[in-house]
Every structure is written in structure tokens, then in C-alpha cells.
Amino acid sequence: MRRVIFILYFLLFTLMVNAKEPTGNIMRDNGKIYVVVAVMLTILAGLVLYLVRLDRKISKLEKNK
Amino acid sequence: MTATIFFMHRSWWKILGVLLLVYTFVMGLLIEVPQNVQLEETIRNLFFHVCMWFGMMILFTVSVIRAILYLSTGNPVHDIASRQYAGVGILFGLLGYATGAIWMSYTWADPNKPIYESFASLAREPKLIGAAIALLVYAAYLVLRDSINDMDKKARISAVYNIFAFAMLFPSIWIIPRLLDSLHPGGSEGNPALNFRDASPNMRMVFYPAIAGWTLIGIWIATLKIRLKILHEQKLSQ
Numbered sequence: 001m002r003r004v005i006f007i008l009y010f011l012l013f014t015l016m017v018n019a020k021e022p023t024g025n026i027m028r029d030n031g032k033i034y035v036v037v038a039v040m041l042t043i044l045a046g047l048v049l050y051l052v053r054l055d056r057k058i059s060k061l062e063k064n065k
Numbered sequence: 066m067t068a069t070i071f072f073m074h075r076s077w078w079k080i081l082g083v084l085l086l087v088y089t090f091v092m093g094l095l096i097e098v099p100q101n102v103q104l105e106e107t108i109r110n111l112f113f114h115v116c117m118w119f120g121m122m123i124l125f126t127v128s129v130i131r132a133i134l135y136l137s138t139g140n141p142v143h144d145i146a147s148r149q150y151a152g153v154g155i156l157f158g159l160l161g162y163a164t165g166a167i168w169m170s171y172t173w174a175d176p177n178k179p180i181y182e183s184f185a186s187l188a189r190e191p192k193l194i195g196a197a198i199a200l201l202v203y204a205a206y207l208v209l210r211d212s213i214n215d216m217d218k219k220a221r222i223s224a225v226y227n228i229f230a231f232a233m234l235f236p237s238i239w240i241i242p243r244l245l246d247s248l249h250p251g252g253s254e255g256n257p258a259l260n261f262r263d264a265s266p267n268m269r270m271v272f273y274p275a276i277a278g279w280t281l282i283g284i285w286i287a288t289l290k291i292r293l294k295i296l297h298e299q300k301l302s303q
Contacts, residue, residue, distance in 0.1 A: 033094055040090045048083050051285060058292045059074070065299060 069146075073288040082281025089116075089275040099265045103172055110168050111268060112275040117161030118196075120279045124154035124287065125203070125231055132227035135220060142295065144220040147227055149290040151206060153283050158200045165193070173248050191245040195237040202230045202237070 072078075093112035101108060128150035135143035169190075174183035187193075209226055213219040242249070 037091055037094050040094070041087065044083075044086055044090055048086075051079075051282075051289070054289055055079070055285075058289060058296070061296055062292065065296065 069142075073292060078281055079285050082278050082285060085274045085278030086282060089271060089278050092271045093275065096267055096271060098268060107168060107172055108268075110164065112271055114161060114164040114168055115272075116275045116279040117157045117164060119276045120283045121154045121157040121161060122234070123280050124150050124157060124283050125234060127284070127287075128154060129227055129231040132224035135224045141216075141220060141298070142291075144224065145294045145298070146287075146291050147224060148210060149287045149294065150284075151203060151227065151230075152290065153287040155200060155203050155207070156286075157279075157283055158196070158203070162193075162196060162200065165196075169248075187248075190249060191247050192238075192242040192249040195242045198237040199234050202233045206230050 089112050093109055098106070098108050128147050131143045131147035131150060134140070135147060169187060173187055206223060206226055210219055210223045213222060
């Protein structure tokens with residue numbers, strides 16, 4: 001479980017980094033639509049991390065009872 | 066029963082949901098979309114706005130199934146699940162409504178007039194009224210539940226009401242809006258998102274994964290709330 005979550009963190013992080021530090025000038029191409037993609041992915045990543053943390057906290061509570 | 070409890074703790078479907086959403090967000094903005102004079106790039110809202118309604122419908126369906134299971138087995142876990150799925154369904158419905166309001170402001174409203182001046186004509190859209198009725202019927206479900214103190218009575222009455230609310234979805238969002246003229250797609254010709262003539266193959270490649278991704282996230286939130294509620298109930302009964 002823990003490993004899977006780590007992989008998930010990593011995956012989202014690399015996606016965001018790739019969106020932010022392009023090799024060419026991808027962020028300025030296509031009418032800067034990639035900026036929107038990066039913003040939306042950041043929000044999605046934030047929401048998902050929140051859910052993952054909530055899930056782990058509840059799992060911990062379930063184990064302690 | 067143990068099967069659903071087991072399912073709530075698995076992580077593969079949560080990861081699948083997140084990956085589908087990442088795919089939706091990236092591809093949804095980057096794929097080629099058909100050019101439409103009125104919609105232009107806003108056609109991409111199909112992957113977000115429309116998926117909210119699909120997710121809502123699936124969550125309400127799960128909710129009514131759990132309500133029926135509660136009535137047939139009397140297991141309080143089904144009651145908790147039914148309530149939480151309905152709650153997340155309402156959340157999705159409200160998000161669908163809010164995103165629809167934004168979308169319509171830039172596609173249906175007369176561009177030569179301020180948006181609020183078009184409001185009188187937009188507010189009579191049968192699809193909007195129908196969706197508002199459906200959401201209010203479900204809002205009444207929450208009010209009804211909280212107004213009954215006796216636990217068994219609360220669970221039983223709200224399960225029966227849940228079936229009624231689900232039945233009300235059909236006339237209010239599926240039937241009546243299709244009989245009346247509307248600017249909203251999906252009149253007498255059927256659902257435009259599922260109609261093979263209207264959605265391009267390109268868009269369907271993103272649309273179906275998007276529905277699955279959003280629905281899985283909705284189910285994830287609902288299961289978290291169910292687990293929390295079960296813990297809460299166990300604490301109370303100790």
C-alpha cells in the first residue's frame with residue numbers, strides 16, 4: 001500500500017515537473033495551453049494527495065480500534 | 066458484505082481513477098476537437114461538465130441499490146453507504162450545475178448583451194429546471210434523514226424515500242427535458258454524448274475514460290465517508 005502510494009506521488013510529481021520544465025519551448029507553443037494543463041494537473045495532484053492522506057488516516061484509525 | 070468492505074480498502078481502483086483523470090486532463094485539453102462556430106474550444110467541457118452528470122447518475126444508482134439492500138437485509142452498513150453515495154452524488158450534481166452555468170454564459174447568452182440580460186431566456190431551459198428539481202428532491206432526502214431521531218426509523222424511511230427520489234430522476238432529467246425544445250444538446254435525438262453522429266471518435270477516446278475516472282474518484286470519496294461513519298458509529302456504541 002505504502003509503496004503504491006509512493007509510486008503515485010512520484011508519478012504525479014514527474015508529470016508536473018515535465019509540464020513545468022520542458023526541453024524546448026513547449027509552454028509557449030499552442031497558445032500556452034500547456035500552462036492550463038499544468039495548472040489543472042497541480043490542482044488534481046493536490047486533491048488526490050488530500051484524499052490519499054485522508055485514506056491513510058482512516059486506515060490507521062480502523063487498525064487502532 | 067465483506068466483499069464491499071474489502072473493496073473499500075483496495076488501492077488499485079483508486080490509482081486507476083487518478084490515472085484516468087490525469088489522462089483526461091492532459092488529453093482533454095490537447096486533442097484535436099471538431100470545429101463548431103458556437104462552441105469553439107468549449108466543446109472540451111464534455112470531459113468535465115458532462116462527466117459530473119454521468120458520475121452523479123452512477124452514484125445515485127449505487128445509492129438506491131444500497132437503500133434496497135438495506136430494506137431487504139436490515140444491515141445498517143447499507144444505510145450508511147446509501148446516505149454517503151447520495152451525498153457525493155449531490156456534490157457532483159452541484160458541480161455539474163455550476164460548470165453548466167459558466168459554460169452557458171459563454172455559448173448560449175447573447176454576446177452583444179450583458180450575461181444577466183439573457184438570464185430570463187436561459188432560466189426557462191427545461192434541462193436546467195429538471196436538474197434543479199432532481200437535486201432538490203435529493204436535498205430533501207438529507208433534510209428528511211436529519212429530522213428523524215430514531216435510528217431504525219431514520220434508516221427505513223430514508224431508504225424508502227431514496228427509491229422515490231431515484232424514480233423522480235427519470236421524469237425530471239431524462240424524459241421531460243427531451244420532450245421540450247431546448248438549447249441544451251440531447252433533445253429528441255437522444256443523448257448527444259453517446260450518440261455516434263455527434264461526438265467525434267477523437268473525443269470519445271477521452272470521454273469514456275473521463276466518465277470512469279470521475280466516477281471512481283466519487284466512489285473513493287464516498288467510501289472514505291462510509292469508513293469514517295462506520296468508525297463513528299462503533300465509537301458511539303462502545
